[in-house]
Structure formats: C-alpha cells, structure tokens
Amino acid sequence: MSPDIERPGNIERPGNIERPASIERLGNIERHDYDVVVIGAGGAGLRAAIEARAQGKRTAIISKSLFGKAHTVMAEGGCAAAMGNVNSNDSWMVHYRDTMRGGKFLNNWRMAELHAREAPDRVWELETYGALFDRTPDGRISQRNFGGHTYPRLAHVGDRTGLELIRTLQQKIVSLQQEDYRETGDYDSNIRVFHECTITDLFVSEGRVAGAFAYYRGTGDFVRFDAPAVVLATGGVGKSYQVTSNSWEYTGDGHALALRAGATLINMEFLQFHPTGMVWPPSVKGILVTESVRGDGGVLRNSEGKRFMFEYIPDVFKEQYATSEEEGDRWYADQENNRRPPELLPRDEVARAINSEVKAGRGSPHGGVFLDIASRLKPDEIQKRLPSMYHQFKELADVDITQEAMEVGPTCHYVMGGVEVDPDTAMSKVPGLFSAGECSGGMHGSNRLGGNSLSDLLVFGRRAGAGAAAYVNGLGGVRAAVAIDDVTEAQKRALLPFSSATEGGENPFVVHLELQKTMNDLVGIIRKADEMELALKALQDIAVRARTVSVAGRREFNPGWHLALDLRNMLLVSLCVAKAALERRESRGGHTRDDYPVMDSDWRHVLLVLSALGEDNVNLVRQEQLPMRPELFDLFELDELKNYYTGEELGGHRADASGSDKGDKL
Amino acid sequence: MSYDARFRVWRGDDEKGELVDYPVEVNEGEVVLDIIHRLQQTQAQDLAVRWNCKAGKCGSCSAEINGRPRLMCMTRMSTFTETETITVTPLRTFPVIRDLVTDVSFNYTKAREIPSFAPPPDLEPGDYRMAQVDVERSQEFRKCIECFLCQDICHVVRDHEENKESFAGPRYLMRIAELDMHPLDVADRQKEAQEEHGLGMCNITKCCTEVCPEHIKITDNALIPLKERVVDRKYDPLVWLGSKIFKRPGA
Numbered sequence A: 001m002s003p004d005i006e007r008p009g010n011i012e013r014p015g016n017i018e019r020p021a022s023i024e025r026l027g028n029i030e031r032h033d034y035d036v037v038v039i040g041a042g043g044a045g046l047r048a049a050i051e052a053r054a055q056g057k058r059t060a061i062i063s064k065s066l067f068g069k070a071h072t073v074m075a076e077g078g079c080a081a082a083m084g085n086v087n088s089n090d091s092w093m094v095h096y097r098d099t100m101r102g103g104k105f106l107n108n109w110r111m112a113e114l115h116a117r118e119a120p121d122r123v124w125e126l127e128t129y130g131a132l133f134d135r136t137p138d139g140r141i142s143q144r145n146f147g148g149h150t151y152p153r154l155a156h157v158g159d160r161t162g163l164e165l166i167r168t169l170q171q172k173i174v175s176l177q178q179e180d181y182r183e184t185g186d187y188d189s190n191i192r193v194f195h196e197c198t199i200t201d202l203f204v205s206e207g208r209v210a211g212a213f214a215y216y217r218g219t220g221d222f223v224r225f226d227a228p229a230v231v232l233a234t235g236g237v238g239k240s241y242q243v244t245s246n247s248w249e250y251t252g253d254g255h256a257l258a259l260r261a262g263a264t265l266i267n268m269e270f271l272q273f274h275p276t277g278m279v280w281p282p283s284v285k286g287i288l289v290t291e292s293v294r295g296d297g298g299v300l301r302n303s304e305g306k307r308f309m310f311e312y313i314p315d316v317f318k319e320q321y322a323t324s325e326e327e328g329d330r331w332y333a334d335q336e337n338n339r340r341p342p343e344l345l346p347r348d349e350v351a352r353a354i355n356s357e358v359k360a361g362r363g364s365p366h367g368g369v370f371l372d373i374a375s376r377l378k379p380d381e382i383q384k385r386l387p388s389m390y391h392q393f394k395e396l397a398d399v400d401i402t403q404e405a406m407e408v409g410p411t412c413h414y415v416m417g418g419v420e421v422d423p424d425t426a427m428s429k430v431p432g433l434f435s436a437g438e439c440s441g442g443m444h445g446s447n448r449l450g451g452n453s454l455s456d457l458l459v460f461g462r463r464a465g466a467g468a469a470a471y472v473n474g475l476g477g478v479r480a481a482v483a484i485d486d487v488t489e490a491q492k493r494a495l496l497p498f499s500s501a502t503e504g505g506e507n508p509f510v511v512h513l514e515l516q517k518t519m520n521d522l523v524g525i526i527r528k529a530d531e532m533e534l535a536l537k538a539l540q541d542i543a544v545r546a547r548t549v550s551v552a553g554r555r556e557f558n559p560g561w562h563l564a565l566d567l568r569n570m571l572l573v574s575l576c577v578a579k580a581a582l583e584r585r586e587s588r589g590g591h592t593r594d595d596y597p598v599m600d601s602d603w604r605h606v607l608l609v610l611s612a613l614g615e616d617n618v619n620l621v622r623q624e625q626l627p628m629r630p631e632l633f634d635l636f637e638l639d640e641l642k643n644y645y646t647g648e649e650l651g652g653h654r655a656d657a658s659g660s661d662k663g664d665k666l
Numbered sequence B: 001m002s003y004d005a006r007f008r009v010w011r012g013d014d015e016k017g018e019l020v021d022y023p024v025e026v027n028e029g030e031v032v033l034d035i036i037h038r039l040q041q042t043q044a045q046d047l048a049v050r051w052n053c054k055a056g057k058c059g060s061c062s063a064e065i066n067g068r069p070r071l072m073c074m075t076r077m078s079t080f081t082e083t084e085t086i087t088v089t090p091l092r093t094f095p096v097i098r099d100l101v102t103d104v105s106f107n108y109t110k111a112r113e114i115p116s117f118a119p120p121p122d123l124e125p126g127d128y129r130m131a132q133v134d135v136e137r138s139q140e141f142r143k144c145i146e147c148f149l150c151q152d153i154c155h156v157v158r159d160h161e162e163n164k165e166s167f168a169g170p171r172y173l174m175r176i177a178e179l180d181m182h183p184l185d186v187a188d189r190q191k192e193a194q195e196e197h198g199l200g201m202c203n204i205t206k207c208c209t210e211v212c213p214e215h216i217k218i219t220d221n222a223l224i225p226l227k228e229r230v231v232d233r234k235y236d237p238l239v240w241l242g243s244k245i246f247k248r249p250g251a
Helices: A043-054 A092-102 A109-129 A161-184 A253-261 A308-312 A325-331 A347-359 A379-385 A387-397 A452-475 A484-503 A508-522 A529-547 A559-583 A647-652 B032-042 B105-113 B132-142 B149-153 B161-166 B170-180 B190-195 B207-211 B218-235 B237-245
Strands: A024-026 A029-033 A036-039 A059-063 A191-195 A197-205 A208-216 A222-226 A229-232 A271-278 A299-301 A369-372 A406-415 A433-435 A606-613 A617-624 B003-012 B017-026 B062-065 B068-071 B085-089 B096-098
Touching: A036 A043, A036 A208, A036 A253, A036 A452, A043 A059, A043 A161, A043 A229, A043 A452, A059 A197, A092 A109, A109 A161, A109 A452, A161 A191, A161 A452, A161 B105, A161 B132, A197 A222, A197 A253, A197 A484, A197 A559, A208 A229, A208 A484, A222 A484, A229 A253, A229 A452, A253 A433, A253 A559, A253 A606, A271 A347, A271 A387, A299 A308, A299 A347, A308 A347, A347 A369, A347 A406, A379 A387, A433 A452, A484 A559, A508 A529, A508 A559, A508 B032, A529 A559, A559 A606, A559 A617, B003 B032, B003 B096, B017 B032, B032 B085, B062 B149, B068 B149, B068 B207, B105 B170, B132 B170, B132 B218, B149 B170, B149 B207, B170 B190, B170 B218, B190 B218, B207 B218
Parallel strands: A029 A222, A036 A059, A036 A229, A059 A191, A229 A433, B003 B085
Antiparallel strands: A024 A029, A197 A208, A208 A222, A271 A406, A299 A369, A369 A406, A606 A617, B003 B017, B062 B068, B062 B085
C-alpha cells in the first residue's frame, strides 16, 4: 500500500440520505410520522422494533451511532437462559431464584419471573434469525458457567456473544426490510433506521406521548418524529464516571428523557462496578475483562500470590461456595459434587473484595489485582475459549495472557436503576412511553448477574415492542398532537451552546471531566454521607456551568456540541444517583456505604423513586415494594429468606402453613 | 514518559479540506484515538471523529494512518518513533462528511442487497441441531465488526467509483459465503454471488485479509471457497448437462 494520502477530487455521494416524499416541512424541520419510535439500536431497541413491526406497526429506530455499533457489542460472556442443554436440572425456577439472590431480593419479582420464564424462547428465536451459538456435542446450544448462576446457563459465542446478538438482530431487521421491499418497492416502508441521530426531547401532549425531537449528527439538521408510542432503549449512564466500561453513548439519555416527560426512575443508587476492568495502560483503564475468564478457570490473586477471594465469602453465600482451593478446582470438572470457587461470587462481592485488597496494600503495580488464567489453562485452550480477551490484551496492553497474569480492577459497568415500568407491558407512568433494557429499572434489583443483561434485552425488548403496539391499537386512531411551541422550545434549547459562545462560556469537555471526577471520587464503589453531600453541592455548581457551555464551529458532526447536549442528561442522572445513594442507609448489591456497612432487612422492601423537579433538580420519595406472589415466595427455603426479610414479612411462607408442599407444581 | 508528537490530520468536508499540523502530547500506553481525543479537548473542539467502544469491538473508528487503513483505537502510539509525523486521513473509498468521518452508507446499501438467512421452513425454534465443527466456518466470518476497512482497501472500488454499483465488496461477499456455509441455510446463493454481487471482480490480492483487525482470512476462507463453489457448478459437466436436460420453463 502506498502512503498516498491525497484525497481524490469530488466524489458524488452515492448514499446521501434519501428523504421520502411523505416528509412535511415545518420551517426547516424535517418531520416523520410513525406508530412506534424506538430510541436506541442496541439489543433491546432492535428487539422492540422487530416486535412492533411484526405487529403491523410502522416503526422508526433512532440510533446515536451507526446501525450495528451499539454498546451491546461489548457484551462478552453470554446470554442467560435456562434451556437445560448442559445440565438438565436447570429450569426457569432455578434461574429465577439465582436472579433474586443476585439482586438481594430487591428485584421486581414479576420482571424476574417473566425474564426467567421467557429467556429460552428468546434465545431459540435468534437461531431462526441466523445466530450461530457455540454447540454442545449433541448439536444444541452450548451453555457456560457464570457468577451467581447455579448451572451452566449462558448461551455464547466464544467471548463475543454481544456482537453475535447485535448482528443477528440487525440482520433480522434487514430481512424484514427486504420483505417490505418485495411488497412495496421501498425498504424503509415499515421499519426504518435513522442512524447517527440523537433525540434531545420528548413531546408530551394531553398527558401522553406525542413524539420526539432530534438532530442528525452528520448534518446538524433537526428532525421531529410524531408518534403516539415511544420505546426508550438507550442503555446506561456510565459516562458520568471516569473509570467505566461504557462507550460515549452511555449518557443516560433515556433516563433523563423519561424524567423530563414526567416518568419516574427507581433503584438509581445501584450501580454495578464490574470487578474486572483493565487498569493498564491508562488509556484503556476501565475496559472490560470478561467474567468468562473466571468462569473458565481464571483465579484472582493479590501481590502475595494468594487467592484472596476465599476470605470474602459473605455469610449469605457460605453454603454455595467452596471453602478450599482444592474443592474450588474440582468444581470445574465435577459440579455435582463440589461447590463453586468464590471467584464466581456475584459481581458486587468480587468488586468490593478487590477494592479492599488494593486498599490494604496488596494490589498489583498499577493499582489492581492479578487475574491469572495463564497458569490454569494451556495456551491454545485460552486462545480458543477467550479469543477476544487474548486479542484485547495483546493489542492494547502488549500482554500475552497465555503467559502472564492480567492486572484488573473494578470499573463502572451497569446501572441497575432506570425507568419504573409495568413489568408485563414495559410502560412507564406516562401513557405511550415504554422502556426496556438497561434504561429500565427493577429487573435486576440491587445487583445484576452476568449474562442476565442480554436475556433482559430480548425478553423486555420484545415485551416493550408488543406493549407499544397494543397501546397504539387501544388509541383507536386518536393521537395527541405535538404542540408547535414545544418544537420551537426544543430547537432553541438544542442551539443554546452556540449562542453561549459569544458570551465566553465554558468548554464542554472540561465540564464533563469534572462531572466524571466528582462521581468517581464521591459517589463511587464505597460511599459516605459527607462525600455524597459534597457531590450534591458540586453537581449543583456543575449544573450552573453546564448551562453556559459553549461550542465553536459548525453544526456538521461537531463533537463539542454533541457533548454539550449530552451533558444535560448526564447531570440529571448523576443527581439521581447521588440523591438516592445518600438516602439509602444500608449496603446492598451495587450500593456500599462505608457508614452503613450492613444489609438491613427494613430497607429491602423500600424503593427510592425519583421524579423531575424543574430542569436541574429531582424529587425523591420512598415507595413500598409489592410483596412477592406466594407460589414464587415458596420457591425459596425459609432459612434463606430470613437473611433478607423482616420477621413479619415471612408470615405467608409455606413453611408457616402446615402440610403444604414445595411450590414446584408451577 | 510523555513527549510531543507531530500529528497531521485531514480537516474539511467533501468539497474542500487540507492536512493540518498539530503538535500534541503523547503519554505512555496511548493509542492514536487517545491523541485525536486530546486534540478535541485542547486544540480542535470541532474535530469530527466517529468512535464508540475504544476496544476494537465495534469497528467505528476506522481511518487511514500513514496511508494504511486501521482502527484508531487499536493503533498503539508505541508502534511509531517519537520523531515520526503521524498522518491521519479519512477512509478514501467513501465520501467525507467532515474531517475523519466518512459516509459509509454504501455498505448499508450493499448489506440490504444480500438475501437474508433462509431457515428450513418446518424447523421449529429450539429444534436447531448443528455440529460445532460445522458452525465454526461461518462463525469465523461472524467475527466481523463491520469496520469497513476491507471495503476501503479493496482496489475494485478504492479508486473506481464506477464499480460500486455492481460490486458488494469483501465484507458482503464474505456474508454470502457465511450464509452459504451455514449448516441449515436452504437458499441457493452461488450463482447470485457471481452474477449480482460481483464475486468475479475479486482477483484475490488479499488486501482485505491484510487490513482485517479481526484477522479473518477473508480471501482464503470465504472468497476463494465461494469462487470454487461457483466454478465447480459452472464447469461441472454433469451439472451443465443436467441444466440442459432438465431446464424448467422460465428458469
């Protein structure tokens, strides 16, 4: 290849965005009418769109990045579904129990139930779309072990399961478009992807959803979507933190849009810090090292070479985990007769343990601990089972994981909190506004199990798509109209960073870094009241500065402008996290208080619900969690429930009533 | 540990533009994308760049670095000397939107033209049975992160705008091979690969394989076997005879 860097002259742009004739122009704002608008093109968004289209709804998918690049590609380990292909003892009930345990019983139990029951069908369905999962010897979908899952349960493709999922859904959408093309001559007639397009506001009229406002990243042009149903599937909030496995897209857009539209968020104090992120080199700090490394035999050691996780098995898990290295090692070959090694404890436990080891001065040279697979598996076996991890360390850190240990430490990975929704339909408090995937809350309680995210996307993506379709049917053609004033207002707000420029406003990148540092240092893995109070003050200050950030340049693909608009969402969401974290005076799952270090049963049934209070503030109220349905409650042994529930809550359990059998006739 | 590097970055749109020189700080362990981000944060707030995962998994940050198509997030600064000028330009095969961002819609158009997976009509979900050894061939191609570096380097379209209409490019010819090798796919794809998607235009120079960040053997494992299947069929005397004798009306 010659280093020929001259650009060829004018090339005609072949694919210059085609605009169908049906578009009306309002001023200079492009307008589209749809039945369902799905915001987000990750697993949940695409699955929702497939469902809405399948139910005959004209559907738009709005994606901040290119089609097929969503953060779902980063998921590595797999998709949890109790298919029982590797161990036939598995069932939805076992999966349900694992999920509730992982979430420390704060989960919305109905969501956890639907998830466990429906996940296998959602995975099998992907095969009909063309997915190629790794196989068992008898040709079925293979399943792997993962933290917190009793049996091998994760359908996977090496360590690139998320890529398989997103590509499969993307290709399914293309196949639907091809069907439409054969019928109508237009690929986009029933389902259209608007990529590199960011939603900045939702329109609500007469108390229900009426549409959304967006800009094209490439041109900076505005566009409005008029639709009676909107599905939020925008993922998480990690970009408010300095060390995160999340991409730039994770700015809490769905969370913030929902709040401003009048919906509520729950569980925002619960953030999952994945125990194993890369810690070196600095530029990749936070990038994920898949849990499969541990599932396949990798162990954690401190600077003294000790497998320290044996010291950190909490009482509630004492029964399920090995107490000696010998037993833990035997488990990989014989899971019936041995307990699993503590490296496979739920993520919150492992993250806290690593944090403690580093604080005690037993960390690795770059402030993490060692994750060792090199001494546990043969080099060719490592390359086969963990190809993209091998690749990632080789290319990014110049470390050969078949020869030496990795250095890892906790990284902000997942937000358990999100939009409060009806479990069955995925609808929020606002009629017509739905939410699925990471940006909805409840399903995972205080802590998500690895592998439960991809299955969550599929199960609730489908439910949100179906919910939106049913809602639109129920309207009988009567749709709320978008108020013109709202459009003008949205446009003004989006252009504000340009007008601030003349007043010498601040650099959005600088403000963003400050926000990330504040959240990382003051509302991180281990939290204290005084630090969080400081954080709330700092956030107030940052909010004032964020209002005057200014950007230079033009509207075409201007990253400074994009960030300035995303900042508004990150700030509001950070405020929710800090407020809820200060309020919850206990430690549970993804919320650890230095000043309230133990789990408190009186807090288990309490949800912290947030709603917007003007532009920069949020209101917090406590809400009681609905008690679990009796037959689900009876799936657990009373002794286990005693670890989580208060005495009076246990009254309804089968062990209380004489003669009742186990709840396994479900 | 840190030093000032000389970066030369393309600034402009599809009408005009120029290479702009930037002196910029580089720290240990950084990749080219880190330096581009530093430029944004310090000197060129409106420098357009497309990126997502920063871990080589999403294929968004494709560009040409010193003329070679690469992912910016996977190009370590330690592979250059401290005195070297590092030139970063947008993918040449696609029109520039702004700075390092190109209009890659050519690829999405081509993706739609490849017929989708065709499952056996009576096979129920959950009843799919495939051997690991059989899925592995297609799995290699499904590692593709759609960075479009192969589409960018392929000489059939790189400086030949006129070929874009009739040539799907390595990524999408590989997609046909992937479906053709899928153990359960029932569609007949070989003739179409040759006649509709331009398989014959590929003359196996392996440039696509060379630039693939996923190290997929595009030429050896996808394109050549697909060509062989097409050729076998076209020149197999029995198949030829069969097609003459049993020619159906309208076929």
